Amino acid sequence: MKPARLAVIALWLLGLAACSAWLARNLSVDAELTVFLPPSTTPAQRLLVEQLRDGVASRLILVAIGDGSALELAGASKELARRLRQSGLFSFVNNGDPTAFSREREILSANRYLLSPAVDAKRFSTAALQAAIEENLELLASPAGPFVRHTLAADPTGELRQLAGLIAPQDGPSLQHGVWFTRDASRALLVAETRAAGFDVDAQKRAIAFMREAFAAALPGTGRLELSGPGVFASQMRDTIHAESWRLSLLASVLVILILTIAFRSFALVAACALPVVTGLLVGVTAVAMGFGTVHGITLAFGATLIGEAVDYPSYLFANAAPGEPLDATLSRMGHTLRLAVLTTLLGASAMAFSSFEGLAQLGMLTIAGVLAAGLTTTWVLPRLVAPRATERKLVAMNVPSLLPRLLKFVRWPAVALAAAALVFVVSRQERIWDDDLANLSPISESAKSLDRRLRNELGAPDVRYLVLARANDREAALERSESLAGWLGRAVAGGRIAGFEVPSAYLPSRRTQESRRSALPEVKTLAESLSAALKDSNFRQDAFAPFLESVARARSGPLLDTESLSGSLLGLKVSALLVENRDGWTAVAPLRGVQMPERLAAEAARADYEFLDLKEESNRLVNAYRNESLKFFALGLLGIAVFLALSLRSLARAARVLLPVLAAAVLDVALLLLMGRTLSLFNLVALLLVVGVGLNYALFFERPQEGVAERVRTRLSVTVCATTTLSVFGCLMLSQTPVLRSIGETVFFGCLLSVLFCAALSSPYARGRA
Amino acid sequence: MRAPARLLRIAGVLICWLPQLVAAQAVAPSELMRLLASAESSRATFVETRHSVLLKAPLVLHGTLAYRRPDRLEKHVLQPHDERLVLEGDRLTIDNRTRARKLTTSVAGSPAIAAMAEGIRATRAGDLAALERHFEIKVDGRREAWSMSLRPTSEQVSGYVSAIVVTGAGSRITRFEVQETSGDRVVTEIREEIR
Numbered sequence: 001m002k003p004a005r006l007a008v009i010a011l012w013l014l015g016l017a018a019c020s021a022w023l024a025r026n027l028s029v030d031a032e033l034t035v036f037l038p039p040s041t042t043p044a045q046r047l048l049v050e051q052l053r054d055g056v057a058s059r060l061i062l063v064a065i066g067d068g069s070a071l072e073l074a075g076a077s078k079e080l081a082r083r084l085r086q087s088g089l090f091s092f093v094n095n096g097d098p099t100a101f102s103r104e105r106e107i108l109s110a111n112r113y114l115l116s117p118a119v120d121a122k123r124f125s126t127a128a129l130q131a132a133i134e135e136n137l138e139l140l141a142s143p144a145g146p147f148v149r150h151t152l153a154a155d156p157t158g159e160l161r162q163l164a165g166l167i168a169p170q171d172g173p174s175l176q177h178g179v180w181f182t183r184d185a186s187r188a189l190l191v192a193e194t195r196a197a198g199f200d201v202d203a204q205k206r207a208i209a210f211m212r213e214a215f216a217a218a219l220p221g222t223g224r225l226e227l228s229g230p231g232v233f234a235s236q237m238r239d240t241i242h243a244e245s246w247r248l249s250l251l252a253s254v255l256v257i258l259i260l261t262i263a264f265r266s267f268a269l270v271a272a273c274a275l276p277v278v279t280g281l282l283v284g285v286t287a288v289a290m291g292f293g294t295v296h297g298i299t300l301a302f303g304a305t306l307i308g309e310a311v312d313y314p315s316y317l318f319a320n321a322a323p324g325e326p327l328d329a330t331l332s333r334m335g336h337t338l339r340l341a342v343l344t345t346l347l348g349a350s351a352m353a354f355s356s357f358e359g360l361a362q363l364g365m366l367t368i369a370g371v372l373a374a375g376l377t378t379t380w381v382l383p384r385l386v387a388p389r390a391t392e393r394k395l396v397a398m399n400v401p402s403l404l405p406r407l408l409k410f411v412r413w414p415a416v417a418l419a420a421a422a423l424v425f426v427v428s429r430q431e432r433i434w435d436d437d438l439a440n441l442s443p444i445s446e447s448a449k450s451l452d453r454r455l456r457n458e459l460g461a462p463d464v465r466y467l468v469l470a471r472a473n474d475r476e477a478a479l480e481r482s483e484s485l486a487g488w489l490g491r492a493v494a495g496g497r498i499a500g501f502e503v504p505s506a507y508l509p510s511r512r513t514q515e516s517r518r519s520a521l522p523e524v525k526t527l528a529e530s531l532s533a534a535l536k537d538s539n540f541r542q543d544a545f546a547p548f549l550e551s552v553a554r555a556r557s558g559p560l561l562d563t564e565s566l567s568g569s570l571l572g573l574k575v576s577a578l579l580v581e582n583r584d585g586w587t588a589v590a591p592l593r594g595v596q597m598p599e600r601l602a603a604e605a606a607r608a609d610y611e612f613l614d615l616k617e618e619s620n621r622l623v624n625a626y627r628n629e630s631l632k633f634f635a636l637g638l639l640g641i642a643v644f645l646a647l648s649l650r651s652l653a654r655a656a657r658v659l660l661p662v663l664a665a666a667v668l669d670v671a672l673l674l675l676m677g678r679t680l681s682l683f684n685l686v687a688l689l690l691v692v693g694v695g696l697n698y699a700l701f702f703e704r705p706q707e708g709v710a711e712r713v714r715t716r717l718s719v720t721v722c723a724t725t726t727l728s729v730f731g732c733l734m735l736s737q738t739p740v741l742r743s744i745g746e747t748v749f750f751g752c753l754l755s756v757l758f759c760a761a762l763s764s765p766y767a768r769g770r771a
Numbered sequence: 772m773r774a775p776a777r778l779l780r781i782a783g784v785l786i787c788w789l790p791q792l793v794a795a796q797a798v799a800p801s802e803l804m805r806l807l808a809s810a811e812s813s814r815a816t817f818v819e820t821r822h823s824v825l826l827k828a829p830l831v832l833h834g835t836l837a838y839r840r841p842d843r844l845e846k847h848v849l850q851p852h853d854e855r856l857v858l859e860g861d862r863l864t865i866d867n868r869t870r871a872r873k874l875t876t877s878v879a880g881s882p883a884i885a886a887m888a889e890g891i892r893a894t895r896a897g898d899l900a901a902l903e904r905h906f907e908i909k910v911d912g913r914r915e916a917w918s919m920s921l922r923p924t925s926e927q928v929s930g931y932v933s934a935i936v937v938t939g940a941g942s943r944i945t946r947f948e949v950q951e952t953s954g955d956r957v958v959t960e961i962r963e964e965i966r
């Protein structure tokens with residue numbers, strides 16, 4: 001072994017070892033969605049993403065317990081709730097059991113004069129007290145008598161009644177045996193909120209697994225537990241994708257190994273084919289981790305697709321080697337083309353690397369570093385690693401000297417016509433190409449979605465679609481704005497435009513409001529006099545309301561309510577969910593129920609200086625912005641590639657022969673997908689990038705000046721090997737049950753097939769009758 | 772002849788006493804329910820009296836009660852104010868004419884009030900299953916003088932009401948007494964006419 005050869009291999013191994021060691025210590029993969037946000041994001045969009053990843057709605061698990069008698073189900077619900085509360089995995093569990101809210105009732109009772117919106121100075125005048133007492137007497141005689149009686153002595157003005165809705169919503173599910181049931185009484189209902197954030201799929205999975213175990217213990221034998229919610233969806237989705245990607249990648253690997261084995265008839269070569277792509281992935285991830293601090297999960301997933309092209313590099317090298325020729329000699333013949341193949345991909349990705357979207361920049365960086373490393377491994381390491389004679393046993397493709405060129409000559413013009421027609425079709429459909437509704441790509445089954453709708457409906461859970469926001473610079477100001485927002489929304493409810501709403505200030509009024517309520521409370525002496533006058537002609541005893549005097553006295557000198565006094569209660573949870581702090585300041589969030597005519601409400605909200613937020617529309621707009629940015633860099637990359645090809649091939653005509661067939665294939669690919677009734681998303685765009693990447697390689701190799709039949713045969717072999725491996729990998733993806741994977745599979749499969757046909761017909765010198 | 776004659780006389784006495792003997796036995800809940808369920812409809816006047824430490828004098832209401840199979844119960848307070856309560860199926864309507872206030876809610880929306888109303892309606896209907904959803908039932912006495920104690924099972928009600936004691940004779944209900952945890956007692960005396 002020559003020392004130079006040893007040195008290259010040693011350097012390569014050292015590089016791999018260094019990358020692995022560095023990654024082992026420093027790699028952190030995060031799922032922070034905000035990385036993928038455009039810098040131009042509006043505050044509303046930032047809030048949206050924060051809510052999606054960590055908001056209360058993202059942490060809710062909706063539970064239905066079925067298959068049993070009502071008594072059994074109620075028992076199971078209570079036992080399940082007890083176990084969930086004990087586990088510490090859930091910050092809040094509610095099955096409607098009113099006895100579970102004793103702490104909340106205490107807080108409401110102790111702070112009723114600070115919380116009740118009805119408190120003002122007039123409320124404690126003799127006349128008002130007289131009216132209140134009169135009303136109490138009637139209530140005492142009503143069916144609510146026993147319940148009114150309970151708080152009558154301490155709360156004759158009925159402040160607690162004003163606050164009842166805060167812990168037991170009026171339109172909640174019905175109770176049976178003390179817990180929530182569905183309307184048809186077939187299932188008990190429960191809502192749990194995980195402590196873990198919604199985006200933390202592992203933690204969500206743990207919480208769900210715990211819930212299933214707890215249920216099995218709470219209702220052994222029979223019973224059925226149905227779960228829904230964003231965390232449940234996310235973990236189902238991950239399970240599906242995991243199971244599928246295992247199965248499909250195993251199938252794809254077997255196919256690829258089979259193809260390479262048939263083509264090269266050497267296990268050493270087949271093994272060597274894996275080296276560049278593995279090196280590329282390792283170096284690419286290291287580069288991103290070093291450049292950005294963390295690597296995003298999405299970068300990894302997409303990056304693996306983009307680097308996928310590198311699998312082809314060694315095949316080009318091995319297939320193009322003449323019998324007995326050392327790989328170094330092969331490289332001196334076709335190295336230029338291979339370098340162009342690598343460099344065009346680099347150029348395509350480099351535009352992306354400069355994007356101000358961090359997510360796109362990460363993808364660009366990963367592709368650049370990865371493809372460069374893979375290219376270098378192919379040209380520097382493989383020739384020194386693989387024995388010169390190893391390529392000798394490879395399959396020599398059948399020589400078809402006359403038939404194929406003639407055939408290709410005939411299809412040339414029809415291909416051009418077809419591409420032109422496809423272009424016209426795609427342009428005519430340009431309004432309907434994109435689908436920005438990510439829900440359509442969701443792998444969640446229709447039955448799971450309908451279960452979610454049903455449970456949400458039964459539980460009266462907010463639509464989680466419409467919000468009204470009131471912003472301010474600090475917490476107190478946000479609470480004050482929330483109070484005026486509550487007034488505004490109250491009028492909207494009265495006008496029938498919405499069915500209901502929630503605001504943070506209902507649970508924690510601003511200090512200003514609390515202070516004004518507190519100062520509205522009269523002195524005990526004054527109050528005692530007013531009360532005594534009010535009671536003069538009533539059937540109540542003079543001393544009946546002594547606890548009322550005490551309560552008011554205590555509230556007058558007591559502290560204001562703050563977040564600490566609410567912590568650990570349902571009320572505190574509501575406040576932290578509805579009052580959000582981020583870099584844009586403080587926002588009071590008001591989720592709406594039953595919105596009629598959202599456009600009109602949005603316009604009215606804007607006039608009143610509130611923000612109306614349609615989460616669905618906003619998220620679609622976000623995806624749209626992201627896709628447009630990607631499209632821009634895609635176009636920029638193509639332009640760069642075109643200029644580069646013209647310069648390095650020193651001929652506009654040659655550059656056109658390389659580039660146009662690939663673009664034609666890409667356009668036809670899009671047209672085909674549209675004809676199949678598909679709409680495209682961001683994922684298809686990334687897939688198209690790969691199509692162009694591999695397509696350019698086919699074109700470059702076909703277009704390369706080739707000496708003699710043997711070389712042309714080898715070219716055909718190399719492109720055939722590369723195309724069949726790509727087709728089999730992405731053909732496997734087409735079998736996927738997951739819409740995202742299937743969609744990527746379709747795009748690359750058809751795109752690759754069309755590329756190879758177009759390049760053979762339009763790039764190859766055969767097709768121009770120069771054979 | 773003498774012995775058979777005596778036997779006959781004893782048998783005759785026994786036959787005359789038989790209904791009383793059977794009636795003297797404690798009535799079972801299921802039997803009481805059958806008795807109560809025999810009423811197709813009923814009308815009654817009532818006097819309801821709340822005894823409370825908060826009040827100078829007991830609070831007294833006068834009015835009428837009406838029941839119609841299977842699930843309509845109307846309580847019409849005539850004195851001292853005018854309030855009509857109708858429980859029909861799942862809907863509870865409270866129509867206070869004195870205050871011109873009308874409210875319709877579903878029983879599911881106010882479960883505690885629903886339990887109290889069901890205590891009266893299900894008793895009148897002889898619906899054991901409905902009663903058992905809300906109460907623990909104990910029956911004492913004979914057919915023509917029975918009493919049934921209903922202890923609420925839901926903590927939502929048991930925090931306020933310790934028991935409802937219903938007394939009656941045959942298929943008629945004569946009295947409800949609600950014993951509250953506050954110490955108050957609400958006694959409703961009923962004069963019922965069954966059809």
